[in-house]
Amino acid sequence: MTATPTAEVQTRRLTVKQAINQTLREEMQRDPTIIILGCDVGVRGNPFGVTKGLYEEFGAGRVLDTPISEAAIVGSSLGAAATGLRPVAEILFSDWITIGMDQLVNQIAKIRYMFGGAISVPLVIRAPVGAGGGQAAQHSQSFENWFSAVPGLQVVMPSTPADVKGLLRTAIRSDDPVLFFEHKRGYEIKGQVPVEEYTIPFGLADVARNGSDVTIVAVSIMRHKALSAAEALAAEGVDCEVIDPRTIYPFDYDTVLASLQKTGRLVVVHEANRRSNIGGEIVSQVVERAFELLSAPPRIVAGLDVPMPYNRSLEALVIPDEARIRQAVLTVVGR
Amino acid sequence: MRHRVTPEENCEAVAAFERDILTPLAMSARLEPADLREMYARMRLIREFDTAVKELWKQDFIYGLAHSYVSAEAIAVGACAALRDGDYITSTHRGHGHTIAKGGDPRRMMAELMGRAPGYNKGKGGSMHIAAVDMGMLGATGIVGSAMPIAVGSALTAKTLGRDNVTVCFHGDGATNQGVWHESINLAAAWGLPVIFLCENNQWAISMPYEQAVGNPSVADRAVGYGIPGVTVDGFNAIAVHDAVAEAAERARTGGGPTLIEARFYRYIGHFVADDEAYRDPACNERWQQFDPIERMAGFLLESGSADKAWLDEADETALARVEDAIAFAKAAPEPALDTLYDGLYSDEFMAQQGIGR
Numbered sequence: 001m002t003a004t005p006t007a008e009v010q011t012r013r014l015t016v017k018q019a020i021n022q023t024l025r026e027e028m029q030r031d032p033t034i035i036i037l038g039c040d041v042g043v044r045g046n047p048f049g050v051t052k053g054l055y056e057e058f059g060a061g062r063v064l065d066t067p068i069s070e071a072a073i074v075g076s077s078l079g080a081a082a083t084g085l086r087p088v089a090e091i092l093f094s095d096w097i098t099i100g101m102d103q104l105v106n107q108i109a110k111i112r113y114m115f116g117g118a119i120s121v122p123l124v125i126r127a128p129v130g131a132g133g134g135q136a137a138q139h140s141q142s143f144e145n146w147f148s149a150v151p152g153l154q155v156v157m158p159s160t161p162a163d164v165k166g167l168l169r170t171a172i173r174s175d176d177p178v179l180f181f182e183h184k185r186g187y188e189i190k191g192q193v194p195v196e197e198y199t200i201p202f203g204l205a206d207v208a209r210n211g212s213d214v215t216i217v218a219v220s221i222m223r224h225k226a227l228s229a230a231e232a233l234a235a236e237g238v239d240c241e242v243i244d245p246r247t248i249y250p251f252d253y254d255t256v257l258a259s260l261q262k263t264g265r266l267v268v269v270h271e272a273n274r275r276s277n278i279g280g281e282i283v284s285q286v287v288e289r290a291f292e293l294l295s296a297p298p299r300i301v302a303g304l305d306v307p308m309p310y311n312r313s314l315e316a317l318v319i320p321d322e323a324r325i326r327q328a329v330l331t332v333v334g335r
Numbered sequence: 336m337r338h339r340v341t342p343e344e345n346c347e348a349v350a351a352f353e354r355d356i357l358t359p360l361a362m363s364a365r366l367e368p369a370d371l372r373e374m375y376a377r378m379r380l381i382r383e384f385d386t387a388v389k390e391l392w393k394q395d396f397i398y399g400l401a402h403s404y405v406s407a408e409a410i411a412v413g414a415c416a417a418l419r420d421g422d423y424i425t426s427t428h429r430g431h432g433h434t435i436a437k438g439g440d441p442r443r444m445m446a447e448l449m450g451r452a453p454g455y456n457k458g459k460g461g462s463m464h465i466a467a468v469d470m471g472m473l474g475a476t477g478i479v480g481s482a483m484p485i486a487v488g489s490a491l492t493a494k495t496l497g498r499d500n501v502t503v504c505f506h507g508d509g510a511t512n513q514g515v516w517h518e519s520i521n522l523a524a525a526w527g528l529p530v531i532f533l534c535e536n537n538q539w540a541i542s543m544p545y546e547q548a549v550g551n552p553s554v555a556d557r558a559v560g561y562g563i564p565g566v567t568v569d570g571f572n573a574i575a576v577h578d579a580v581a582e583a584a585e586r587a588r589t590g591g592g593p594t595l596i597e598a599r600f601y602r603y604i605g606h607f608v609a610d611d612e613a614y615r616d617p618a619c620n621e622r623w624q625q626f627d628p629i630e631r632m633a634g635f636l637l638e639s640g641s642a643d644k645a646w647l648d649e650a651d652e653t654a655l656a657r658v659e660d661a662i663a664f665a666k667a668a669p670e671p672a673l674d675t676l677y678d679g680l681y682s683d684e685f686m687a688q689q690g691i692g693r
Contacts, residue, residue, distance in 0.1 A: 035495060061495060067525060072484045072518035079488020079502075082473060083423065085495060087488075102515070106478055107485065116457035117679030118468040151680055175682035203689060250689050 011192040019161035019193055020050050020126075020182065023168045024088065026197065028058055031086060034172060037064040038073055038090030038126075046090065048128065048187050074100030074125065078108050081123040081177075088172060094127035094181060095141045108177045109152030120175045124168075128184035129157070130221065130271055131319055137307035142220070142272035145281070147179045148249040154202055155248040157181040157220045161191040163246055166200030173199065183221040183271075203250030207259070211241035214329050215259040217282060218242055219270040222320060226269055229325040238333055248278060256282070257290050264295035265332040269320055274302035299328040337547050345619045348538075356599045357626065358569040360635035363578050366416070368641035372650070374416050374573050375632050375642070378408040379654040381432045382629055384441060387658050388431065388448060388462075392608040396666070397448050401462040402607045404432025406571075409628035410535050410598045411436035413576025414503050417584055423471045423489045423502040425482035427535070430465045430475025433505055439467035441661035451668035458671040459679065479540075480506060480513030483532070487519045490528035490593075501529045501587045503580065509540035511554055520595065524561040529587035531580060532595045535570065537602035542614035554597035563593050570600030571626040574635075600626070 014022065028034045036042075036051060036058075042065035045052030055063040066073050070091060077087040091097050097104065104125070111119050131140035148155045156178055158167045164182070171178040208223055209230050218226035223244040230240035241259050245251055260266060266286060268279040279300035286298065304318045366374075385403040392401050404411065407429065415424065415436035426433040434444055439455070447454025448462050455467055466474030473489065476482050486504030493500050510516050511534060523530050534554045538545045546552040558565020564583070568575045576598055583594035603620040605612050612620075636642035642650075677692030686692060 033496070035491075064526075067518075067522060069518035069522055071515040072487065072522045075481070075484025075515060075519065076488035076491055076522060079425075079473075079485035080491045080495070081488070082485070083489045083492040085488075085492050102478060102481055103484060107476070107481055111474065112681070113679045114456060114460045114464040115466040115468060115474055115679075116455065116459050118456070118466060119474070120682060154681075154685075174685070176685055201688070202685075 010195045012195055013190055014161045014193045015187065016159070016161050016164050016182065016189050017048060017050050017187040019164040020168060021052060021054070023165050024051065024054060025057065027169060027172045028054070028062065033084060034086045034088060035062045035064060035080070036088045036090065037066050037077065039066055039068055039092045041065060041090050047092070048184065050187070051090070070096050070099035071103055075103035075107065077123050077125070078103060078111070078121060081121045082111065082119045086122045086172060088124045088126060091125060091127040093139045094129045094143055095138050097125070097127055097143065104147070105150055109150045112176070113152060121177045122175045123177045124171045124180050125178070126180045126182060129181045130183040130185055131308050131315065132185045134310055134312060134315065136310040140308035142181070142270070144179070144181055144219070144248045145272060145277045148278060152177070153249065154178045155181070156202065156246065157183070157248060158246050159183055159186045159189065159221045159223050159244070161189065161193045163200060163206065165193050166198050167202070167246060169197070170199040170202060181220070186221040189221070189224065200246070202247045203252050205243050205245045205252035205255040207241065207255065208244050209240065209242040211239040212262050213239045214241070214265040214267060214332055215256065215263045216240050216242045216325065216329065217256055217266070217268045218244060219248070219278070222269040222271055225320065225322055226325055229322040229329070232322065233326060233329055238329060240329060251282070253285055253289065256286065257293065260286065260290060260293040264293055266294065266298035267301060267325065267328045267332055268298065269301045269325055271303050271319060273305045274300060275305045277302060296332045296334065299332055301325050301328045337543070340544055340615055340619070342616055342618060345616060345622060349622045352599070352601070356567065356569050358572050358575050360572055360574050360631055362639060363574050365578060365581050366574065368639070370416060371574070371636060371641045372646065374412050374577070375629070375636055375647070376650045376654065377412045377436055378573065378629050378632060379651055380441065380657060381408045381412070381435045383654045383658040384435060384444070384661070385431055387662060389608050391448070391662065397462070398450055399461050399463070400607055401448065402429045403604055404429045405604050406602055406628070407432055407535055407537065407600060409573035409632070410533070410570050410576050410600070411505065413573035414505070414533055414580040416577050417581035418501070418503065421471065421498070421500045423473055423486070423500065425473045425486040425489070425502065425504045426475040427482070427505055427507055428463050428475060428477055428479070431462065433475070434465055434467050434472050437467060437472045438470045439472060441657055442664040445661035445665035446668045449665040449668070450670065451665055452671045453668050457675065457678070480510035480516050482506065483510065483515050483519035484522070486530050487523045487528060490523060490530035491526070493529050494526070499588045501531060501584045503531045503533055505533050505535060507540070508534060508536040508538065508545045508554065511557070512548060520561050520563070520593065523593040524563045527590065527592035530593045531583045531587060532593060533580065534595070534597045536597050536599045539602050539606070541606045555595060558595040561595070563595060565595040565597070567597045567599055570598030571628040571631060573628060573632055
């Protein structure tokens with residue numbers, strides 16, 4: 001199945017973290033060529049507990065604790081993927097993906113193309129993104145735009161347990177490299193998850209809330225803040241539609257444009273800082289494809305263009321919240 | 336700090352190479368005369384191929400950059416002669432020699448260099464990314480040191496799936512000063528992976544002499560830091576390279592982990608096809624050419640009775656003819672159709688699903 005869970009489907013209440021763990025376990029049971037590698041993924045089970053129990057079940061040969069060597073983690077995953085394995089590599093904090101950037105951008109993204117299609121790269125790189133928790137400038141970033149800008153990569157960032165399960169399974173079964181970004185403040189988010197095995201195709205957005213006045217496109221855990229803002233706005237008489245794109249590349253513009261047919265007003269919300277980011281890309285695509293649908297200038301609610309500060313109050317200024325989303329919505333409806 | 340190499344220093348370097356590294360070619364218990372003849376034929380084919388490439392580049396049949404494997408032939412050929420089908424190699428930006436040594440088809444290679452459709456990479460890669468994946472050659476790369484972890488991953492596949500194949504990671508002396516070089520060797524050592532790190536130390540990173548780029552000019556010494564065997568061989572001697580790789584491969588296949596081999600030689604040609612070598616004294620090259628790996632192999636074949644002059648002449652003619660045939664094939668081959676631009680960007684299934692290139 002590919003749709004969101006419906007009433008007749010048997011479900012279980014899980015956290016995002018549990019959904020990742022369960023999907024990894026089920027896929028590893030199904031396919032012996034899947035391995036997991038990264039810092040602290042094995043004996044420790046990852047600092048957030050995401051890979052807990054997998055080392056015990058699958059052993060040190062398939063759940064590999066690595067030295068702190070991001071370039072080697074990413075690059076060896078490529079070599080393994082090119083020769084018959086399906087590695088799921090983990091970078092402990094997505095900020096440190098920078099150390100593996102050559103392997104990601106110059107090798108992983110390009111090898112299939114520059115070798116004329118002779119090599120497949122079935123590789124997933126999981127990494128926690130996002131701020132909120134006083135982890136300051138080097139443990140708080142969201143780099144989805146860096147990778148969605150590189151042809152050859154796919155970028156996935158779901159934030160509900162059911163989406164995580166379906167999209168991680170699609171990622172693991174994909175024959176192309178996937179950056180799978182999990183928000184570190186989203187691991188404990190709970191939701192109903194279908195018990196059965198299912199995949200969700202990349203490039204299919206989820207309409208998280210139906211509405212007729214404003215379309216809010218909200219990335220990763222901004223989905224939850226947008227939904228909360230939408231409930232409050234409903235009480236003020238503004239009916240918001242909330243769309244979670246779930247994948248950044250490929251991006252589902254069809255669902256966004258269909259929503260704009262109804263609303264004519266667009267607000268894009270992402271936590272990554274605003275400058276040269278996906279908010280601008282989404283707005284420019286919408287303007288180019290369907291300017292005539294817009295009855296007001298779109299707004300972007302994004303992280304501010306500073307390194308993440310440590311202090312709680314300063315940090316709160318940088319990260320988009322319900323108040324900023326509300327303000328943007330009221331602006332586009334002309335209030 | 337960097338200083339221009341003086342003629343005196345170059346003479347000293349030649350003398351030191353003769354004293355410390357140069358090893359006379361000698362019969363190997365692992366090789367039959369037929370193997371030696373095949374090694375000679377492949378070395379000659381590489382030489383003729385890359386000699387032709389330079390001219391074709393000047394004539395604009397080859398676009399972009401091309402880096403020659405001339406002077407290094409003994410290394411790729413010696414190493415690949417120690418490998419089996421199913422073994423992998425990773426390459427450098429000088430990938431023509433590795434491709435030929437691993438059994439690549441000169442026609443498809445030359446077609447790729449000319450950007451033609453039947454080329455190994457369908458005209459998408461060119462010289463710097465040439466790959467013959469069907470032969471276990473996992474591709475040339477334009478970024479120094481970048482194949483190190485890829486080779487480690489290939490070896491990880493072998494270990495995970497219980498296969499007894501090995502991976503040889505060719506890299507240059509320039510790569511040894513990249514961070515990923517260290518990360519990769521350390522990881523392979525920690526996990527005991529079946530990979531052979533084969534450093535082609537040609538002593539020059541474009542214009543930078545190796546001994547001025549490092550505190551210790553021995554690459555092999557670094558193996559101590561990783562707890563793996565490190566050996567230095569005469570990189571102008573195909574038999575010595577073969578034996579070092581064969582020994583390392585036997586160790587790797589039986590769970591003994593990685594080896595670091597430094598094949599010391601000298602790039603007595605320019606860095607790439609149009610390098611004027613203004614950074615060094617041309618007399619350097621002349622002094623080093625006395626160690627030409629193909630001339631030495633020819634001499635050894637005669638001296639050991641493994642081949643006679645007539646065989647050598649025929650082998651030389653065959654190599655030249657194969658290159659001429661490859662050039663004719665490539666020149667006659669079609670250019671890629673313009674609608675293949677996006678082909679291979681993602682798997683076919685994803686491309687169709689997303690409508691990419693439509």
